[in-house]
Amino acid sequence: MTTCTRGPIGLGLCILLLAAPGCVVSKSEVQTLQSQVYMQGRRIDEMRDKLDEMDSQLAALSEVRTSQANMHAEIEELKSRLSAIQGDVQTITHHGGPRDTQAAITQLREEVDAIRLALSTQLALDIEGLDAASTPKTASDGAAVDEPQKPLDTSPEAQAKTLYDKALDQFKSREYARAQSLWAEFVTAYPKHSLVANALFWQGEAFYQMQDYSRAVLAYEEVIAKHPKSSKYPSALLKQGMSFYRLGNQKAGKLVLDDLIKQFPNSAEARRAKGIIEENR
Missing domain, CATH: 1.25.40.10 (Tetratricopeptide repeat domain)
Known part of the structure; x- marks a missing residue:
């Protein structure tokens, strides 16, 4: 009776012996050989799965880095636009103007502040490089603009x-x-x-x-x-x-x-x- 040794060399010898004419092996040795072949196949499949997973992770990493770069560019562009708007608001405010213009400026200032607040809190982004949009409302002579009194709404x-x-x-x-x-x-x-x-x-x-x-x-x-x-x-x-x-x-x-x-x-x-x-x- 032929005995198969374990390990890669023994496994190869067993395969050759099984193929040789007149070679006799026991049922248990055949089952052991089949088990070893199956386990080797499983290891190969697992390695292939791991390689596929690594490929997917690399692809995802590339996508994330691209998204981060795009988002950074969008944020920087938004910062520049906010700075420009704030500069315009301050320039117009210091030069004064009709009350309806001042009201529009106030609304614009509030919108800028709202955008700043959303960026810094809801998206947890650092926009400390921008000054606050709020500036005193002044007329051309530097005096404060008098706002008309509105009836108190108690609804x-x-x-x-x-x-x-x-x-x-x-x-x-x-x-x-x-x-x-x-x-x-x-x-x-x-x-x-x-x-x-x-x-x-x-x-x-x-x-x-x-x-x-x-x-x-x-x-x-x-x-x-x-x-x-x-x-x-x-x-x-x-x-x-x-x-x-x-x-x-x-x-x-x-x-x-x-x-x-x-x-x-x-x-x-x-x-x-x-x-x-x-x-x-």
Whole structure:
């Protein structure tokens, strides 16, 4: 009876012996040989799978780097545009003008501030190189422009807006605890208001700025779970994922960011999410 040795050389000899005329081997040796051949095949398949996975990862890495480069270019262009707009606002303001022009300037200034706030919070981007858009409203002689007195609006809608804006002002002043408290009051007092989802999101932002990431996660979840059609929904996913990363829970953070990328693949939030995932590999 012929005995097959183990290992690559023995395996090769066994194959030759099985093919040789008159060679007799036991059933158990044949089964051992078959098992070894099967295991070798499995190893080859596993290696092929790993090579395929590496190819996919390399392709994904290339895509992420391209997205990061494109997003960086977009951000730099936006910064330049904001700087130019702010310069125009300041120039026009210092030269003065009719009250309707001043009103337009005020509105433009507020829009610039809103863009700055969205970039620095919702997308967590550094735009510290830009000066604040707010500048004193002055006439050509340097005197303050007198605004006509408006009747006090005491309607529920006006009161709600006043409360919401007060919270936003506190947030801009970095009084985050006070801002969060006011937004919580707004949600309680006006649960059916169209800005409830925004107020919930900004509570998350306040907690995030205070580095209370656990409560930030919960606040963002209120938006995700209850207001999926809100404009703040993609930003809530992004910031919740970032909060999980801050808490050291990379698995949960990646799951949330992957969900964001899947739902909104072409959004600015998705591009930011890809960059965060890559940074934390």
